[in-house]
């Protein structure tokens with residue numbers, strides 16, 4: 001069955017080109033020409049992936065991304081950002097996008113990114129640490145993987161999609177020392193992010209949300225010269 005992609009983009013020429021090319025690659029492509037329509041369609045219909053432009057009429061791509069994650073829509077998102085807007089990448093990551101591509105881009109690069117995005121989403125890792133009903137608990141923190149929810153003492157903790165994937169990888173590899181390169185490869189999937197700094201930023205965000213004292217972590221430990229180890 002062909003994968004269904006939602007393309008949220010207002011530039012008619014780009015919509016046409018991308019739709020043609022993705023369709024010829026075997027994808028089923030639907031498009032939305034502004035952020036409001038994109039948000040509604042992505043919330044109410046099943047898509048395998050979303051290509052989301054940042055600069056959109058009515059509602060920008062960041063707001064669409066944030067609202068989707070708040071609605072617990074976990075569809076993988078590839079954001080299209082303008083050239084050189086590094087700040088955009090950081091903001092987008094924090095809001096739960098999975099990957100970025102800077103405009104203008106090569107069509108081959110976009111196709112490779114889309115393929116990787118959908119492949120990652122389709123292959124959940126084997127996870128012996130996670131019980132059959134898809135939950136994991138440490139101390140007062142309880143994680144429901146199926147529902148993508150995290151609770152502490154019954155109160156909910158908001159995680160971005162990427163923070164959630166990173167936490168899941170840590171739990172699946174509990175007590176193992178994981179290098180930044182491994183985390184980058186396994187959680188981000190391939191060399192999309194040029195720097196392992198991305199990993200450090202996400203670990204810091206996870207610590208802020210999960211650790212009793214983020215300055216002195218007891219769950220996600222730094223192993224100097226090596227990487228990180230989850231011991232929750």
Ligand code: CA
Pocket residue numbers: 009010011053054055056
């Ligand atoms: Ca645009």
